[in-house]
Amino acid sequence: MSSGKTGKRGSYVRTRSNALNALPKVERILALAETNAHWKSLTPKGVWRGALENLPGNYVLSSSFGIQAAVSLHLVNQIRPDIPVILTDTGYLFPETYQFIDELTDKLKLNLKVYRAAESAAWQEARYGKLWEQGVEGIEKYNEINKVEPMNRALKELNAQTWFAGLRREQSGSRATLPVLAVQRGVFKVLPIIDWDNRTVYQYLQKHGLKYHPLWDQGYLSVGDTHTTRKWEPGMAEEETRFFGLKRECGLHEG
Structure with a gap:
């Protein structure tokens, strides 16, 4: 596995994911660990630029x-404004979320790509009932239909080889x-802002005149679908505000 040049942005592995996957498991783990050791010292912009220079296209950002959300979308807009931004729309997002999507898409001139399940929300309810009320198994099936399959389809249709996302460690134990x-x-x-805490996010938004999601001011720390999102209450961890506390991830960032 060959390495790129070492400079101000660190050392990057120049390879394609299929070549990396072809390595024996131990070598693959070591190669990723070595690269991550270099990337940890970079700013988010440094990670973005280094990844775009050293990892294969096509590139996509999920949001x-x-x-x-405005943080990652603004960051990439300064570096790669034409990057496809993938949204998996379940049909159950808050009205404020759809308004926020329109606002940010217009403000940042996003190259938005919306993917949805093959079955409409109404059709799913007719066939399966309200999956989100059927325990962990029902939630996982709902996520597979509405999040995972549309994202897999997006990655395939856009021929994505490098996928950026705005996950942060502070958001949950699973991250x-x-x-x-x-x-x-x-x-x-690639997770450029993985190490940012809530204070750093706030400072970035303030510096660039960006807004939190509209529901932030109403007490929401995390926002997904209307039926599986609740306001934060004293004593709750952020991850408990989603999926009735049964799970944190919707499936997009698992596996």
Whole structure:
């Protein structure tokens, strides 16, 4: 596995995900660990620029247009304004979320790509009932239909080889150990702001005149679908505000 030049932005592995996957497991783990050791010292812009220079295209950014979505969208807009921004629309987002999507898309001139399940929300309810009320198994089936399959389709149709996302360690225990760089679903997965805390997010938004999601002011720390999102209450962890506290992830960032 060959390495790129070492400079101000650190050392990057120049390879394609299929070549990385072809390595024996131990070598693959070591290669990613070595690269992540270099990436940890970079700013988010440094990670973005280094990834665009050293990892294969096509490039995509996924966004749920959640509470802090403006951060990643603004960052990439300064570096790669034409990058496809993938939204998986379940049909159950808050009205404020759809308004936020329109606002940010217009403000930042986003190259928005919306993907949805093959079955409409109404058709799903007719066939399966309200899956989100059917425990963990029902929630996982709902997420597979409305989040995972549309995202897999998006990655395939856009021929994505490098996927950026705005996950942060502070958001939940399930994200606490995520690396900056990994391989997921056969593509490189890059998390430029993984180490940012809530204060850093706030400072960035203030500096650039950007807004939180409209529901932030109503007490929401995390926003997904209307039926599986609740306001934060004293004593609750952020991850308990989603999926009735049964799980944190919707499936997009698992596996």
